[in-house]
Amino acid sequence: MSDTLVVGKGIGRSFQRGVVALRDVHCTISAGARIAVVGPSGSGKTTLLHILGGLDRPTAGSIEWPGLGRIDELRPRRIGMMFQSPSLFPALTTLQNVGLPFMLAGEHSTAGSTVKVLLESFGLGELADKLPEELSGGQSQRVAMVRALAMRPRLVLADEPTGQLDSITAQFSFDTVLEQLEGTDAALVVATHDEAVAARMATRWTMDHGRLVSVWPRPEAVR
Numbered sequence: 715m716s717d718t719l720v721v722g723k724g725i726g727r728s729f730q731r732g733v734v735a736l737r738d739v740h741c742t743i744s745a746g747a748r749i750a751v752v753g754p755s756g757s758g759k760t761t762l763l764h765i766l767g768g769l770d771r772p773t774a775g776s777i778e779w780p781g782l783g784r785i786d787e788l789r790p791r792r793i794g795m796m797f798q799s800p801s802l803f804p805a806l807t808t809l810q811n812v813g814l815p816f817m818l819a820g821e822h823s824t825a826g827s828t829v830k831v832l833l834e835s836f837g838l839g840e841l842a843d844k845l846p847e848e849l850s851g852g853q854s855q856r857v858a859m860v861r862a863l864a865m866r867p868r869l870v871l872a873d874e875p876t877g878q879l880d881s882i883t884a885q886f887s888f889d890t891v892l893e894q895l896e897g898t899d900a901a902l903v904v905a906t907h908d909e910a911v912a913a914r915m916a917t918r919w920t921m922d923h924g925r926l927v928s929v930w931p932r933p934e935a936v937r
């Protein structure tokens with residue numbers, strides 16, 4: 715498969731009442747990339763992540779996933795998503811929530827052990843049998859991190875993954891995400907206001923009023 719995972723050309727996204735969330739965004743995500751998406755609140759970071767993940771469609775321009783396959787094959791196997799508000803199923807335990815992608819794919823046998831090991835690595839082993847209502851906001855956010863990584867996707871899209879965590883837990887959890895991806899060719903794109911998180915990424919996309927106003931380092935300097 716191609717090492718170019720995603721190519722966005724001239725992406726625009728308009729909503730009703732004349733809200734323009736994205737304007738003419740050109741972007742490429744290569745295998746192994748580490749990209750922080752930064753910019754003020756309302757600058758379009760979440761909207762862009764949703765489009766990169768195939769959850770939303772652009773109203774202008776185009777998006778393709780040459781290294782990931784057809785749009786209906788993307789999630790959860792090829793793309794893992796961590797949302798701003800973790801969306802765990804209330805009737806399922808932590809173990810079941812994280813194992814759900816495997817269940818849906820008919821891979822019951824691999825689910826249990828893989829998920830338990832991942833939960834342990836995030837320091838969440840003791841929460842395996844708890845329901846979402848028994849978890850704090852930060853614990854739920856960390857469980858959602860594990861779920862996004864569980865199927866070893868080639869692209870992880872994370873929207874404010876440390877937003878509900880204290881600084882020590884944020885650092886530990888983000889370190890664990892990076893450790894889990896180490897040695898793989900998976901790409902990670904993180905929208906964040908947390909400078910400590912952004913500083914860990916090799917590439918920085920800066921958004922402003924729906925535009926991708928800077929890519930640093932310049933694309934030809936990036937692997």
Ligand SMILES: Nc1ncnc2c1ncn2[C@@H]1O[C@H](COP(=O)(O)OP(=O)(O)OP(=O)(O)O)[C@@H](O)[C@H]1O
Binds near residue numbers: 734756
């Ligand atoms: N479903 C929607 N309907 C209408 N407007 C929307 C919708 N989703 C986003 N917007 C608008 O699009 C713009 C960009 O929003 P977006 O959530 O992408 O910004 P953001 O950079 O992620 O912000 P934050 O840092 O606060 O999460 C905002 O003006 C927002 O109000």
